[in-house]
Amino acid sequence: MFPSCLWIVTVVGVFSLVNAVTFVKIGNRYYYIEPRVQKNWFEAFQACRLINADLVDFESFAEWRLVDQYLWDNNIDNEYWTSGTDLGKQGFHVWFSTGKPIVPNIWSPGEPNNNGGNEHCDEMGYDRKISNSHRLNDKNCYYKLLFICKAR
Known part of the structure; x- marks a missing residue:
């Protein structure tokens, strides 16, 4: 009986190590920025x-700006899923993780626009090369992107 229990603990321990991730502290919060796997x-x-996290939401312009600046300062320049969506009510974008409306001044100009009638999930990093900031854009939810998680 003892060897079987030991084997289970070993498998669980290996599983935990394989799935270990590193959160970074930005301002007062902790974030995980997925570097490779698009989903x-x-x-x-x-x-x-x-x-034990949620797709990132920004409670304020200042929080968004801290994360945006961290990405630029660390040469992390991609597009990332956020928890923003209008899946609950067309045209009304909220943070899915909190249910609160998205701060309006972090959108790219002209966004959200539901281009093609099927953009219901919100990404960070649209037009970043032009605007020099990782602004929000609505995008088809099935598009594969990197993502940012925010610790609970």
Whole structure:
């Protein structure tokens, strides 16, 4: 009996090590920035939940700016899923993680626009090369992107 228990503990221990992630402190919060694996919005949401976090939301312009600046300062320049969505009510974008409306001044100009009638999940980093900031854009939820998680 003892060797079987030992084997289970070993497997669980290896599983935990394989799935270990590193959160970075930005301002007063901790974030995980996925560097390699792209997922659709639903998969990204699930990945964050598995590490006791949520897809990132920004409670204020200042919080968004801190994360945006961290990305630029560390040469981390991509597009990332956030928890923003209008899946609950067309045209009304909220942070899925909190239910609160998205701060309006972090959108790229002309966004959100539901281009093609199927953009319901919000990414950070749209037009970043032009605007020099990782502004928000609505995008098709099934598009594969990197993602940012925010610790609970």
